[in-house]
Amino acid sequence: MEKLKRPKALSGKTVRVETGCGNLYITLNSDKDKLFEVFATLGKTGACANAQCEALTRLLTLGLRCGVPVGEYIKELEGIQCPNARMFPERDRVLSCPDAIAKILREEYVNGNETSNG
Numbered sequence: 001m002e003k004l005k006r007p008k009a010l011s012g013k014t015v016r017v018e019t020g021c022g023n024l025y026i027t028l029n030s031d032k033d034k035l036f037e038v039f040a041t042l043g044k045t046g047a048c049a050n051a052q053c054e055a056l057t058r059l060l061t062l063g064l065r066c067g068v069p070v071g072e073y074i075k076e077l078e079g080i081q082c083p084n085a086r087m088f089p090e091r092d093r094v095l096s097c098p099d100a101i102a103k104i105l106r107e108e109y110v111n112g113n114e115t116s117n118g
Contacts, residue, residue: 004065007031015108017100020084021049024097026104035070035109037061040101053097060101070109077102 012029023043029036038060040053060073082096094100 001066019094074102
């Protein structure tokens with residue numbers, strides 16, 4: 001499996017999700033209507049939590065660039081729960097930062113808003 005090279009410029013958007021750890025800013029960048037990379041940063045939190053988000057999204061991006069379908073990530077990340085789970089009306093229950101990422105991936109790439117990566 002060969003990793004795709006990153007183009008010089010990609011288009012994307014950043015979505016804010018309220019989590020039990022604070023606001024999580026999830027950036028989704030696409031190339032030709034296919035999800036290419038994901039970044040996530042917690043607004044006001046310690047370096048360890050941000051490092052975990054960075055590690056998770058680096059691995060997610062690597063897999064996307066090697067052809068792993070978005071749906072596989074949703075299956076693996078949905079439902080992961082941390083002690084700070086919160087109920088928010090716009091996205092039901094956000095169980096953790098990985099769960100928030102899965103919810104945004106489902107909204108943007110499975111529920112018809114964008115072309116799916118498989």
